[in-house]
Amino acid sequence: MQRFNTPFPSLMCLALLLLLIACWLSGIDEALFLQLNNLSQLFPNYLWGFLTTLADPMVAPLLVFTLFHRNPLFLRAFFIAITLALISNYSLKYGFGIERPTAILKPDTFNIIGPVIASPSFPSGHTLTIFTLMALISSWYQKRSISTLALTLAAIISFSRISVGAHWPSDLLFGALVGCFLGWLAVEINSRLGKEVPEKIMLTTYFIALLTGIISLINKTPYPSGQWLSTAVAMFTIAYALKSITELLHRQKG
Numbered sequence: 001m002q003r004f005n006t007p008f009p010s011l012m013c014l015a016l017l018l019l020l021i022a023c024w025l026s027g028i029d030e031a032l033f034l035q036l037n038n039l040s041q042l043f044p045n046y047l048w049g050f051l052t053t054l055a056d057p058m059v060a061p062l063l064v065f066t067l068f069h070r071n072p073l074f075l076r077a078f079f080i081a082i083t084l085a086l087i088s089n090y091s092l093k094y095g096f097g098i099e100r101p102t103a104i105l106k107p108d109t110f111n112i113i114g115p116v117i118a119s120p121s122f123p124s125g126h127t128l129t130i131f132t133l134m135a136l137i138s139s140w141y142q143k144r145s146i147s148t149l150a151l152t153l154a155a156i157i158s159f160s161r162i163s164v165g166a167h168w169p170s171d172l173l174f175g176a177l178v179g180c181f182l183g184w185l186a187v188e189i190n191s192r193l194g195k196e197v198p199e200k201i202m203l204t205t206y207f208i209a210l211l212t213g214i215i216s217l218i219n220k221t222p223y224p225s226g227q228w229l230s231t232a233v234a235m236f237t238i239a240y241a242l243k244s245i246t247e248l249l250h251r252q253k254g
Contacts, residue, residue, distance in 0.1 A: 005191040006139050009180050012151065016177040023170045032169045033101055033162060037110045040163035045113045046225035051160035052114075053226025055126035057089070058216050062237045064133050065209050069240045072197040073190065074140060075205055078133075081186035085132045088178055089125045098122035101165055112165035114222045124167040127158040127175030128182075135183025154179075164223075199248055206244045213237030 023029055040048060053059055061082050068074045100121040102112065134154040138147035158176060161167040217234035221227050 006184060006188045007142060009135065009138070009147075009184055012180050013177060016173055016180065020170060020173040020177060023173060029168045029170050030101075030105070034105075034110055036159070036162045036169065037165060040159070041111050043163075045111075048113055048160045048163040049223035049225035050229065051157050052126060052164050052166075053221050053223050053229055055130040055157045055160070056221065056226070056230070057086075057125050057129045058212065058219075059221070059226075059230050059233055060126075060129050060133055062209070062213060062216060062233045064137075066233060066236045066240055069206075069209070069244060072202055073195065076193065076197050076201070077136060077140065077186045077190035079205060079208075080189055081132050081136045081183055084182045084186060085129055085179070088182060089123070089128050092123055092174075092178070093120040093125065096120065096122045098168075098171075101168060110165055111163070114164050114166075117166055121167055122171050123175035123178060124158065124161050124171040125175070126161050127154075127167070127172045128179045130154045130157050131176045131179025132182045132186075133179075135180045136186055137183075139184045139187040151180075199252065203245065203248050206241045206248070209237055210241035210245065213241060 023032070054063075061078075064078060065075070068078065098121045100117060100119075101110065102116045103118075131151075131154045134150035138150045141147075154176070158172050161172060162169065213234045216230060217238065221230045
């Protein structure tokens with residue numbers, strides 16, 4: 001049996017799993033949510049709006065794309081990760097069907113930033129997305145300093161989902177757990193696909209990025225303090241995708 005090519009983040013996944021089990025068994029999800037949401041009011045709302053935009057399931061992937069658009073092997077792993085994250089997020093959300101804090105708690109008992117979201121709560125899609133991407137980067141480089149920085153940023157950004165009143169703590173823990181696994185899995189799958197990425201696949205990849213960038217530019221984020229980031233990332237994505245498509249087409253023409 002072939003062993004894994006990429007070290008599995010066993011300690012991180014185990015810690016998240018134990019915290020999730022403890023959260024469930026102790027029944028403190030609601031009380032912890034209220035405490036953390038109240039604590040977050042020590043900081044301005046625009047900070048949490050900006051941080052939560054960093055984990056937006058459209059903005060966060062586009063930001064990573066702009067940073068790694070010149071690396072075909074990474075982009076292949078990146079699109080594997082995003083595909084897995086999308087499938088996992090929606091199947092788990094609607095599979096569990098757990099209601100959000102806004103559907104259970106009285107509005108005057110906690111702070112709400114941005115719109116009231118009606119979709120199921122478990123897991124947090126923002127948390128799953130940012131942890132998938134940060135775990136992808138961590139597994140790609142396999143350096144402790146990069147892993148520590150990436151996963152710490154993911155945790156801080158994910159906390160914003162409690163701050164804006166959108167998710168329970170258990171939503172974040174499960175999203176982080178799934179995201180860590182998917183980020184590692186994407187790199188592991190990618191390592192078994194060879195070190196050559198056909199130009200047709202890269203061309204398709206850049207066209208998908210271009211289309212997504214255009215959609216992101218048209219759509220507005222529900223958090224005004226993060227709108228400039230969303231717009232900037234979309235514009236950079238469009239520019240880099242067009243540049244890469246042009247270069248590939250010229251190369252194919254010889």
